[in-house]
Each structure stands twice: as structure tokens, then as C-alpha cells.
Amino acid sequence: MAASAKPRRAAVIGGNRIPFARANSTYAKASNQDMLTASLEGLVARFGLAGEPVGEVTAGAVLKHSRDFNLTRESVLGSSLAPTTPAYDVQQACGTGLEATVLVANKIALGQVESGIAGGTDTASDAPIAVNEGLRETLLALNRAKTPGQRLKAVARLRPGQVVPEIPRNVEPRTGLSMGEHMAQTAAHWGVTREAQDELAVQSHRNLAAAYDRGFFDDLLTPYLGLTRDQNLRADSSVDKLAKLKPVFGRGDGATMTAANSTPLTDGASVVLLGSDEWAAERGLPVLAHLVDAQTAAVDYVTGHEGLLMAPAYALPHLLERQGMKLQDFDLVEIHEAFAATVLCTLAAWESESFCRDRLGLDAPIGALDRTRLNVNGSSLAAGHPFAATGGRIVASLAKSLEERGSGARGLISICAAGGQGVMAILEAA
Amino acid sequence: MTGAYAGFVNSAVGTKLAAQLGLPRPVRLRRYAADAPLVEGPVLVAGLADAPVAEHVRTLLSDEGVEVVDAVPAGSRLGAVVLDLTTVTEPGDLDLVRVVLAPAVKALRASGRVVVVGADPASATSVAQAASRRALEGITRSVGKELRFGATANLVLVAEGAEANTDAAVRFLLSGRSAYVDAQVVRVGPGTPAEPADWALPLAGKVAVVTGAARGIGASIADVLARDGAHVVCVDIPAAGESLARTANRVGGTALQVDVTAADAGQRILDATGRHGGLDVVVHNAGITRDKLLANMDESRWDSVLDVNLGSILRMNEVLLGENGIRDGGHVVLVSSIAGIAGNRGQTNYAASKAGVIGLVDALSVDADLVRRGISVNAVAPGFIETEMTAKVPFATREVGRLLNSLSQGGLPVDVAETIAWFSQDANAGVTGNVVRVCGQSLLGA
Ligand SMILES: NC(=O)c1ccc[n+]([C@@H]2O[C@H](COP(=O)([O-])OP(=O)(O)OC[C@H]3O[C@@H](n4cnc5c(N)ncnc54)[C@H](O)[C@@H]3O)[C@@H](O)[C@H]2O)c1
Numbered sequence: 001m002a003a004s005a006k007p008r009r010a011a012v013i014g015g016n017r018i019p020f021a022r023a024n025s026t027y028a029k030a031s032n033q034d035m036l037t038a039s040l041e042g043l044v045a046r047f048g049l050a051g052e053p054v055g056e057v058t059a060g061a062v063l064k065h066s067r068d069f070n071l072t073r074e075s076v077l078g079s080s081l082a083p084t085t086p087a088y089d090v091q092q093a094c095g096t097g098l099e100a101t102v103l104v105a106n107k108i109a110l111g112q113v114e115s116g117i118a119g120g121t122d123t124a125s126d127a128p129i130a131v132n133e134g135l136r137e138t139l140l141a142l143n144r145a146k147t148p149g150q151r152l153k154a155v156a157r158l159r160p161g162q163v164v165p166e167i168p169r170n171v172e173p174r175t176g177l178s179m180g181e182h183m184a185q186t187a188a189h190w191g192v193t194r195e196a197q198d199e200l201a202v203q204s205h206r207n208l209a210a211a212y213d214r215g216f217f218d219d220l221l222t223p224y225l226g227l228t229r230d231q232n233l234r235a236d237s238s239v240d241k242l243a244k245l246k247p248v249f250g251r252g253d254g255a256t257m258t259a260a261n262s263t264p265l266t267d268g269a270s271v272v273l274l275g276s277d278e279w280a281a282e283r284g285l286p287v288l289a290h291l292v293d294a295q296t297a298a299v300d301y302v303t304g305h306e307g308l309l310m311a312p313a314y315a316l317p318h319l320l321e322r323q324g325m326k327l328q329d330f331d332l333v334e335i336h337e338a339f340a341a342t343v344l345c346t347l348a349a350w351e352s353e354s355f356c357r358d359r360l361g362l363d364a365p366i367g368a369l370d371r372t373r374l375n376v377n378g379s380s381l382a383a384g385h386p387f388a389a390t391g392g393r394i395v396a397s398l399a400k401s402l403e404e405r406g407s408g409a410r411g412l413i414s415i416c417a418a419g420g421q422g423v424m425a426i427l428e429a430a
Numbered sequence: 431m432t433g434a435y436a437g438f439v440n441s442a443v444g445t446k447l448a449a450q451l452g453l454p455r456p457v458r459l460r461r462y463a464a465d466a467p468l469v470e471g472p473v474l475v476a477g478l479a480d481a482p483v484a485e486h487v488r489t490l491l492s493d494e495g496v497e498v499v500d501a502v503p504a505g506s507r508l509g510a511v512v513l514d515l516t517t518v519t520e521p522g523d524l525d526l527v528r529v530v531l532a533p534a535v536k537a538l539r540a541s542g543r544v545v546v547v548g549a550d551p552a553s554a555t556s557v558a559q560a561a562s563r564r565a566l567e568g569i570t571r572s573v574g575k576e577l578r579f580g581a582t583a584n585l586v587l588v589a590e591g592a593e594a595n596t597d598a599a600v601r602f603l604l605s606g607r608s609a610y611v612d613a614q615v616v617r618v619g620p621g622t623p624a625e626p627a628d629w630a631l632p633l634a635g636k637v638a639v640v641t642g643a644a645r646g647i648g649a650s651i652a653d654v655l656a657r658d659g660a661h662v663v664c665v666d667i668p669a670a671g672e673s674l675a676r677t678a679n680r681v682g683g684t685a686l687q688v689d690v691t692a693a694d695a696g697q698r699i700l701d702a703t704g705r706h707g708g709l710d711v712v713v714h715n716a717g718i719t720r721d722k723l724l725a726n727m728d729e730s731r732w733d734s735v736l737d738v739n740l741g742s743i744l745r746m747n748e749v750l751l752g753e754n755g756i757r758d759g760g761h762v763v764l765v766s767s768i769a770g771i772a773g774n775r776g777q778t779n780y781a782a783s784k785a786g787v788i789g790l791v792d793a794l795s796v797d798a799d800l801v802r803r804g805i806s807v808n809a810v811a812p813g814f815i816e817t818e819m820t821a822k823v824p825f826a827t828r829e830v831g832r833l834l835n836s837l838s839q840g841g842l843p844v845d846v847a848e849t850i851a852w853f854s855q856d857a858n859a860g861v862t863g864n865v866v867r868v869c870g871q872s873l874l875g876a
Contacts, residue, residue: 046686
């Protein structure tokens with residue numbers, strides 16, 4: 001490829017996910033591999049790929065067992081795809097699914113593969129449990145021991161406290177604060193109200209319910225273990241009902257974050273089929289949209305300079321500049337609802353003259369977003385958020401919504417991730 | 431072969447008791463297997479006068495490497511008998527049936543076949559000829575009831591000048607594919623059958639749509655169509671998506687989650703077949719039961735059964751059989767039921783829909799546009815088939831359903847599927863407007 005030639009754009013052909021389940025419920029006994037395989041099976045069936053290879057499958061999980069070192073490849077081998085399909089795992093916390101999409105799309109753009117599947121899976125029910133660090137050291141010493149005497153010595157180091165397992169917690173290792181506590185600080189900083197958060201949560205449920213009712217998910221979702229809709233969805237959710245809930249994050253009178261305006265722990269998986277236009281055309285497959293651009297960013301949340309989940313706010317200006325666009329040019333915007341407050345803080349930051357000037361180095365604020373373009377088919381507050389599966393859910397749904405709006409329609413995806421990171425991407429209807 | 435009764439009569443004690451009491455003894459039926467011959471054992475082919483169809487049958491059998499004989503060979507058992515009586519003109523001619531079949535039936539193997547070929551009574555030129563032609567139906571149905579050990583008897587009625595079009599029907603009736611088809615009348619008309627390059631893949635390169643493909647009979651239809659070479663677009667309601675995906679991936683086909691009652695179902699199905707370059711075969715299989723005595727029948731039971739089983743088909747056909755729909759020379763297959771023929775207590779709604787399906791076949795098969803485009807329209811009417819639908823039937827009723835037929839057992843979904851796959855063959859283009867029961871010669875509605 002000549003240096004000046006623009007790489008081609010990868011096509012989003014379609015997607016598939018299983019309904020998301022609340023943790024410790026319907027999918028309690030399903031593993032990450034089970035769910036990823038089920039998602040792949042639905043995708044393969046939808047696009048008639050049984051027995052066929054694709055260029056590569058890229059997916060990951062945030063909560064991952066050590067035995068799942070080859071999670072994606074194992075899922076491929078358990079699926080109906082040709083066993084000659086290569087696969088690898090990626091992990092970027094909640095950005096995993098979107099990052100995987102960008103990786104596959106970039107390889108397609110460069111002509112390194114003609115097709116690929118990106119996705120993610122997560123289970124909060126079947127989470128890996130690590131042995132206590134003391135026990136782990138003792139066991140390793142025992143494993144190294146060569147003589148009976150050394151073995152005895154190693155065993156003698158066992159202590160009752162060591163049998164307490166370590167269950168993964170949703171905590172930032174460098175601050176010891178949960179994601180919710182971090183978010184509560186940012187929400188307080190931006191003065192996001194309880195009412196605004198509850199309204200956003202209700203809208204998410206209403207939008208998702210309406211999307212189900214009009215059959216929007218008929219070709220985006222395959223039922224799993226008897227579940228046909230996202231288990232967390234409450235079609236009858238209302239601001240009055242949500243107002244009754246007690247805050248779970250933050251302290252005292254200023255606490256605004258409840259179980260309803262924060263995403264619940266969820267199990268699920270999603271995948272997206274990508275390809276070159278030629279690959280799609282050869283198979284008579286539809287092209288819903290193209291991946292136009294992507295950007296990641298990270299913030300210094302450890303020193304308290306910036307909020308943990310604010311990185312997407314920093315990624316956007318790069319995209320807008322490269323694409324010569326304004327936020328208001330997007331027909332649709334998907335901001336992952338880690339918490340209702342995440343969305344509201346991000347929007348507030350883009351509206352803030354001082355933030356845009358001091359933090360983003362812009363002459364003028366990015367400005368307000370027409371809220372009727374935001375998360376039009378519901379988002380994580382209603383659907384739930386199996387960490388690595390959220391990216392695939394959004395990419396496939398947005399691609400379909402853009403296609404419904406007509407050729408050239410553009411959509412923005414924003415996903416915040418643990419570790420102070422953010423992933424963004426732009427799709428354009430084919 | 432399943433069921434408590436079959437288990438009992440085939441147990442050591444049961445076998446003895448059943449023999450003493452003269453109870454029916456269900457046998458394992460001969461069904462399609464990739465490596466099995468068309469018929470096991472020699473086939474006796476006989477006919478009256480110049481017997482024009484017998485000649486075709488001899489040729490196709492020798493093409494298949496099947497031994498053809500003129501009489502029962504000493505010390506050997508027959509795989510089948512084909513009797514060409516297309517030239518009967520008066521009752522006296524019928525005695526040939528007795529002369530040929532009496533020794534042949536005695537020498538017939540388990541799962542053997544009797545195929546009688548006649549001409550259509552409606553086109554007879556004399557009263558005596560019409561009566562004699564019609565007599566063949568009575569003979570065949572009676573022979574079906576006399577045959578044992580899984581053997582069947584069927585009648586092929588050939589229209590004037592369509593003698594060369596009978597190959598696909600004769601092959602089907604002789605083969606294991608027709609295991610549960612017994613005492614049926616198959617009408618072969620003009621059409622222009624196209625012989626497949628390979629009779630083992632009669633649907634090679636075809637694109638088929640099967641509704642209700644997630645489970646039961648529909649899943650079996652997908653299996654058999656794919657086995658015969660077709661690409662299958664498998665349709666079922668979104669809620670059945672998980673098993674639908676399993677069917678689609680098993681057959682290397684495509685899954686389409688669509689409720690057939692949706693207003694745009696036909697268009698969405700057509701769009702899905704577009705990527706495979708066109709549509710050759712439509713199988714309307716999706717169906718439901720919502721049983722209640724008429725006196726207690728509510729509106730929702732009535733409406734849902736009529737809409738899923740009949741209304742949706744009429745709506746989808748507007749698009750699927752329209753200008754940009756099914757290709758010329760394509761095949762439409764519907765799924766009726768013996769309940770639609772005989773009626774059934776508690777099933778006024780279901781019987782209405784399934785009888786309606788027969789009416790639909792009658793009308794569409796003579797539709798001028800479809801006839802011009804060479805599109806065949808047929809239906810199967812399954813009897814008692816072992817599926818999740820019939821597993822819901824109460825135990826006693828279920829056992830009776832299994833036994834009230836000449837083969838003393840329920841059919842399997844694959845038996846229905848085989849008949850549908852046969853209706854879907856270009857080689858079978860002479861067969862249209864037929865309703866073939868897959869019922870083991872059930873006593874209901876016969
Ligand atoms: N099982 C029998 O003995 C028997 C006898 C006679 C006729 N039949 C007919 O055979 C057909 C298949 O029956 P089966 O026994 O396999 O039943 P089944 O209930 O096992 O399967 C029927 C399938 O149709 C699907 N379906 C139902 N409503 C649908 C809709 N609105 N849109 C799309 N798909 C829909 C179901 O989800 C299911 O997968 C039916 O038409 C039935 O009436 C069955």
C-alpha cells in the first residue's frame with residue numbers, strides 16, 4: 001500500500017449477543033467459555049458461517065480464570081466455525097469488547113485479514129476465586145520441596161487464615177476505592193443530581209423495552225438458557241419508584257447513587273462480525289456500517305487529578321479534530337452507562353468552558369448533546385453490563401440503528417474502563 | 431420405534447403374549463441410509479398389456495443396480511413389487527392383481543413395498559374403465575392393511591402422457607424414505623421433471639426455507655433438505671432462537687428469527703434468501719395447537735391457531751410466490767394434518783386451519799400463474815408423529831394414536847421430512863396438488 005493511500009474501512013456486518021442475566025441467576029452455572037461459545041453459535045447461524053473460517057476471532061473477559069488462558073480460541077473450537085480459525089484474547093477492562101472490535105477492524109483495514117469476529121464475555125457469577133496469598137506461597141514452596149523434610153517444613157507454615165479465598169472485588173488496586181466510590185466523587189464534583197441520574201436510568205429502561213417491543217433485537221440477539229430478554233430490564237421503571245431507593249455509593253446527604261442508577265453485576269457475552277466490503281459482497285452479506293475511527297485515552301485518577309471514569313471526555317477532541325466534526329454532527333451517540341452519573345459527568349464536562357479550555361486545551365466548549373440522540377435503544381443501566389460484553393452489544397446495535405437512519409449517518413461510541421481508561425469509536429452507516 | 435406398547439410387545443414375554451393374542455407387532459421400519467440400496471432384494475415388475483410405466487421402472491431399477499424379476503424367484507424373497515395397471519379397461523383385467531400379488535406378497539421381505547401404477551379414473555373414456563381404474567385404490571388400501579412387518583402398499587396414478595414423469599415417485603415409494611407412507615394415492619401429471627445429476631443429492635444447489643425449524647418436524651425437514659443438498663434458511667420465532675441456531679449450524683444453513691405472523695415475515699424471509707441467489711423451495715411447517723372443545727373455545731385460541739397455521743401462510747405467499755419470490759420451477763410444500771381430514775375432538779380451530787391448508791393446495795396448484803411458472807404446490811398430512819407436540823398428549827390417547835394404523839407405531843419427524851424433501855425435487859415436478867398422508871395408514875379419516 002502506498003504511504004499516501006488511505007486504508008479501506010472495515011465493515012460491520014452484524015452481531016449477536018445472548019440476553020444479559022443478573023449475576024447469580026439464570027447463567028450462574030455458565031462459564032465465560034460457555035457464554036462466548038453460545039454467542040458465536042448464534043452469530044454463525046445468523047450469517048450461515050458453519051464450517052467456514054474467518055480471519056480471526058478476538059475477544060476477552062475481565063474476570064477470567066487462569067485455566068481460560070486461551071478463552072477465545074477454546075470457544076472457537078467449541079463453535080461451528082472451522083477449526084482453522086485463529087483466535088486470541090484481549091483485555092482492557094470494560095473497554096475490552098470495543099477495543100477488540102478496533103483491533104479486528106484495523107487488521108481488515110490493512111488487508112491483513114478479510115474478516116473477523118470481535119467480542120467479549122463476562123460472568124460475575126462464575127468468577128475466579130484465588131487462593132489466599134499466604135496459602136499460594138505455601139503451596140508453591142511445597143511444590144518446590146524435594147525431600148520429605150522440606151515438605152514437612154512447608155506444610156508446617158500453613159495457617160488457618162490462609163484458607164480464606166480471595167474473591168475478586170470491583171476495586172481499583174491503587175486507590176482501594178470501589179468504582180462506585182470513585183464515581184460518587186466525580187458526581188459530587190460536577191454536581192450531578194439524584195433526579196437527573198434517576199431520569200437517565202428510567203429513559204434507559206424505556207428505550208430498551210421499546211427496542212425489544214419493535215423487534216429491534218430479533219437479529220441481534222439469540223436466547224440462551226431460556227432467557228429471551230435482558231433480565232435486568234424493567235419496562236415499568238419510573239422516576240417515582242427509583243426515588244425510593246437508598247443510595248449505595250457516596251456519603252451523607254450528598255449521596256446520589258443507588259442500585260438503580262448504577263449498573264448491576266451481570267453475566268453475558270456478545271460478538272460482532274466484521275469484514276472487508278469485498279468479503280461481505282462475495283457472501284451476499286449486508287454491510288450495516290463502517291468503522292471510521294477510534295481513540296483511546298487515559299487519565300491520572302490515582303493522584304485525584306481527574307475522575308476515574310472521565311477518560312472518554314479526553315478522547316473525543318482527538319476524534320473530532322481528525323474527522324473535522326462537532327459532537328453535534330453525530331446522528332446517534334452511545335455513552336456506556338457504567339453509572340448514570342458517568343454519562344452526566346461526561347456531558348457536563350463537554351459543556352463546561354473551563355474544562356474544555358483547561359483540561360482539553362480547546363478554544364471553545366464541545367457543547368451540549370441533543371439528548372434524543374443518546375442511547376436510543378437503551379444502554380447498560382437497563383441491559384446490564386457484563387464488562388467485556390458491553391462493547392460488542394453497543395457496536396452491533398449502533399450499526400443497525402445507523403443503517404435504519406440511512407447511508408452516511410454517523411454514530412459515536414464512548415466506553416469508560418477501570419484504570420482510568422476510555423475507548424471511543426465512530427461508525428458510519430454504509 | 432418408541433412407546434410403552436412397543437417396548438412391551440418386543441420384550442421376551444411380550445413377544446410370546448402378543449403372538450398368542452394376535453396383537454400387532456411393530457417392527458423397526460427400513461429408513462433412508464446413505465449406504466443402503468434403493469430396495470433390498472429383487473423387485474418383481476409386472477404389468478398388463480404393453481404396461482408403459484413398467485418399462486421406465488425396469489430402467490431406473492437397473493440404473494440403481496437393483497435386480498428385476500418377472501416372477502417370485504424360488505428360495506428368494508422380494509424387496510418390492512411394482513404392478514403397472516395403467517391399461518386396465520374392464521373389471522376382468524383386475525384379476526392380474528390377484529395372480530401377481532398373491533405369491534409376491536407372501537414372498538415380501540420386512541419393510542417391503544407394493545407399488546401399483548394406474549391411470550386417473552377422471553380421464554377414463556368409458557364407465558367400465560373409470561370403475562376399473564378406481565378399483566385399484568380399493569385394492570391398494572386393502573393390501574396395505576394385509577401387509578405385515580413394516581411393508582407398505584401405495585398407488586401411483588399417472589395422467590395421460592405423463593408416463594415418463596413417474597421416476598421420482600416410484601423411487602420414493604420403493605425407498606426407505608417413504609417408510610411411514612402407506613396406502614396413499616400419488617397423482618403424477620404433466621410438468622417437466624429434471625433428473626438430478628446425482629440421485630443421492632436431488633436438491634443440490636437449491637435454496638430452501640423451512641418455517642418452525644427450531645425443533646420437531648421442522649428441524650428434521652432442515653436436516654433432510656440439507657442432506658439432499660439444499661442450503662436451508664431456518665425460520666422460527668425469536669424466543670426459539672437458541673435451538674434454531676443449533677438446527678442451522680448442524681445443517682450448515684442460516685437462522686432467521688422471525689415470527690411467521692409478523693406483517694413483514696414474507697419480505698424478511700425473501701431478503702434472507704437473496705444472499706444465496708434465490709429461492710427454490712418453501713416449506714410452511716410452523717404450526718401450533720391450542721385445544722379446547724368448541725363450546726369452551728375462546729377467541730385467542732381460535733385466532734392464534736388460525737393465524738399461525740393458515741393466515742400467515744396466505745400473507746407470506748403474497749411475497750414468497752410473488753414476482754420477485756420463488757424461482758420458476760420451484761416447489762411449495764405445506765404441512766396439513768390428519769386432523770384436517772378426519773377432524774378431531776377439541777381441535778375445531780386446528781382442523782379448520784389444517785383443512786384450510788388442503789384448500790390452499792387445491793387452489794394454488796391450479797393457479798394459472800404458478801402453473802405457467804412450473805411451481806408445484808403439495809402438502810403432507812402427518813398422522814401420529816413422535817414430537818414434543820404429541821408428547822403432551824395424555825398417555826392413553828397417545829398409545830392409541832400410535833397403534834391405530836397399519837404399521838402399529840407412531841411415525842418419526844424424519845418420515846414427514848422425507849416426503850417433504852421428495853415434493854421439493856425438480857425430478858418430481860409432475861407431482862402437484864397432492865396431499866400425501868404420512869400416517870402409516872392411520873384408521874382416522876381414511
Ligand atoms: N407432531 C405431529 O404428530 C403432527 C401431526 C400433524 C401435523 N403436524 C404439524 O407439523 C408441524 C410441525 O409440528 P411439530 O410436531 O414439529 O411441532 P413443534 O411444536 O415441535 O414445532 C413447531 C415449531 O414451529 C414454531 N412456531 C410456532 N409458531 C410459530 C410462529 N408464529 N412463527 C415461527 N415459528 C413458529 C415453534 O416455535 C416450533 O419450533 C405443525 O404444522 C403441526 O401442526 C404435526
